[in-house]
Amino acid sequence: MVRVENLTKNFLRNQRDFDAVNDVSLQVKEGEFAAVTGHSGSGKTTLFNMVAGLIRPTSGKVFIGDAEFTAMTEAQQAVFRNENIGYVVQSQSLLNNFTILDNICMPAYLSRSVTEFKERAVQLLTEIGLAELAGEYPRNLSGGEIRRVSIARAMLNRPQVLLADEPTSNLDSDNARKVMSMIRDISNSGTTVLLSTHEMEYLDYADTVIKIKNGRIE
Template sequence: MLLEVKDLTKEYQRGKAPFKAIDRVNLSVSSGDFVSIIGRSGSGKSTLLNLIAGLLSPTSGSIEADGQDILSYHDKAASLYRNSKIGYVPQGHSVLANLTVLDNVRLPFYFFKRAGGAEEKALSLLGQVGIPHLAPSYPKELSGGELRRVSIARALINDPGILIADEPTSDLDTQTTAEIMGLFRRISGSGTAVLMVTHELDTVDYGNRVLTMASGRLTERVK
């Protein structure tokens, strides 16, 4: 199994009472899955993604990637996991304004020593997301949809097993949303799992699984 989440709980203190943002969540994701998670704001969706991405630590439970318990990783191993196993597309625009599109995409390649070069691969990914002509441009010259494509290409530079996307179409028009969702479908079709949080119910038809989160609990819907 590519990803196995078991009895995952994330608890915070709210005043004098404990509050479970994530409450005993179980989730299995296989290669090529396209999983959409829907639910109201504050239901725990983004917290779950951040736990799976290794950006937060749970109160209890386990997260296994390719059979390895990521919660047992020390700092360097945890960083390598985030850099190599997970591709992360956060909410909003996270590209660096002082770097060109090409440099933004290839930046994660250099965080750990790797064989080969990043430029050719980055240019290929920009072609796959439909903006190869923007490689020398700077973020301030791009539209919102183009910036989102840069984020997706950057998330794929190290061939992750799973692409995590948090509200990737929340600020895009209808046509650009359809293009981004079609891109995610092609990515999952190539074997990379996609785990997406969304408020837009029309987008869930692109995937093969839909899960609902409410009050920190996760349930799967039959499509």
């Protein structure tokens, strides 16, 4: 479950205060698939970054399950993020110096508590149909394959929440549908999903649609 209470992020832009996210409250239930939609610059990414703990909110709270994520220290947030949040960022996010298998295993490498992960990594690679590319480097993968590997990597540590920021951007419709089906399956298996998109044709995959405009929920 993800609960956001009165979340605000204020930036200084051109020496003037600017609310990228303004007093946003929302709740996504366990296993629910919520799509946040809005135009570019509406505040989707800032909202997601705050939920993931990558930006400190100016005010407001974020709860993941029962834990008040925003009350944690930076170090505690890192551990919590590693174990409970899978985050797929907007652009190519694979690490070019590591193989696909190492990329998928990275959340486990960074974790102190996760010790068994190889089998799951191979299983995830098989599920996305890229098992034969385990030893390849990201430069040899297509855009759609990279996006699917990023999602598989986000799921390695079995997080409570998957945050996917514009996962279909720059993908053709065929690849975009594959990615959306994959995320739908993840949600069906019990993971809470929060996805941002400005492409209306993919909103059907979500259980709930949240519209955001100028940093506020409509």
